[in-house]
Amino acid sequence: MKFLLIAGGCGAIIFTILYLFISTMLKKKEFVQERLQSINKYPDKFADNTSNTAAANPEGDTSLTQRVFLPLYHNIERHLLAFAPHAIRQSLAQRIIYAGKQNIWSVNAVATAWVLSMGTGFLLAFLYVSHTGTFTFAQRIIILLLGLSVGALLPFSALNTIIRRRQKLILHQLPEVLDLLCVSVQAGLSFDASLMKITTQMTGPYIDECEKMLRDVRMGMTRRTALQNLSKRCNLQEVHLFTTAVIQSEKLGTSMSKTLLAQADNTRERRMQSAKAAALKAPIKILFPLILFIFPALFVIVLMPSLLVFIKSMHP
Known part of the structure; x- marks a missing residue:
């Protein structure tokens, strides 16, 4: 039941x-x-x-x-x-x-x-x-609260999983996009033209956000506001630094190619540092499965023969 x-x-x-x-x-x-x-x-x-609607749907049929x-x-x-x-x-x-x-x-x-x-x-x-x-009365109350809490946390944990996966894809794609932007701007294209060229050749979550930014600019939004909205939608420090640098370069009139080159190098360096930090955390993370699963098997293999011999010697 x-x-x-x-x-x-x-x-x-x-x-x-x-x-x-x-x-x-x-x-x-x-x-x-x-x-x-x-x-x-x-x-x-x-x-x-x-009249066009009536011609397209003369009987008013709708699906179930x-x-x-x-x-x-x-x-x-x-x-x-x-x-x-x-x-x-x-x-x-x-x-x-x-x-x-x-x-x-x-x-x-x-x-x-x-x-x-x-x-x-x-x-x-x-x-x-x-x-x-x-169950006692207190245990029943605890189980009911536990079921309520688990049901409340499931949608948020699913959303957090999707967000983390998407942010990882954005971080993985950001250095490549910055390199292509830098090369395109150095070749003579404007920032918007370079970004539009990249969005037609690549796919991914960051490319989708760039397409939304270009669409906002074409609809009349200023580039500064569109870049700020791009940074808010991604919710990543690397993207925020990139958009802030582009806004400051446009505001102060500095070279866009130099700004993009510096941001590409900075993003690549941050990516290498995060990879090194993850590599340094690996020995600590592997310690728990080592203790729980590997050490007991080694103890059984190494100590079990000696233990059996000792038990036989104690009971001849």
Whole structure:
């Protein structure tokens, strides 16, 4: 019975995660349809648009997901968001930006997933406690709080894992991008033209952020503000130093190629120092598996024959 309850709870968690993922993937299509519906409210002003919409969808057919699942999800989202504090939603919004999923995930969907995960953890802990009568009252309270805490921490740990993985990819790609920028600027291209050339030839999370920065500049944002937004989205000290150097070079009128060359050398040096620091930490990290797994096996191999001989000598 316990196994069935645990299996059912795990199945509910997996279904919730898949459902939220599918609903967020359909968010853009739903936004377009809501926009078309708002345009249809004004037939005199948007006569051409309404006729095109009616021609494209004469019978008003919609899929099962848009008729059933999305309204159900919005009802769940509307009721559960009342339990999500505003500070939690702000933290989720910031972490979604750090993860690079701001155009894919919505804050409401992630907040709803957080509330559902917390409720699922509490429900599983409650079912486990209610079907096990050997716990005291204090132990039951501790188990319920533990299940609630685990359910609350799961979405944040998943987001933190995605953020750390993305930041590692950005740090790995940053020196190469700076070298190519330096070479392109020294060849005679401007900073924006060099960055645009690089974004058409490379892929990666840092390239995606550079494309967003160039898009902001084309939309009328100043380069300084676009670079500052790039640094905030990456949330890395190396990227912050690079953007600050470029802003200062543009403001003071110094050579952009020299600035980029110095930043490339600095970034490469910081990368080498971080690699050396990780290499120095390796002996300490390997000490625990050495004690737990390797030393006992060595003791058995080396000392067991002597121990057996000693036991035989004690009992002839």
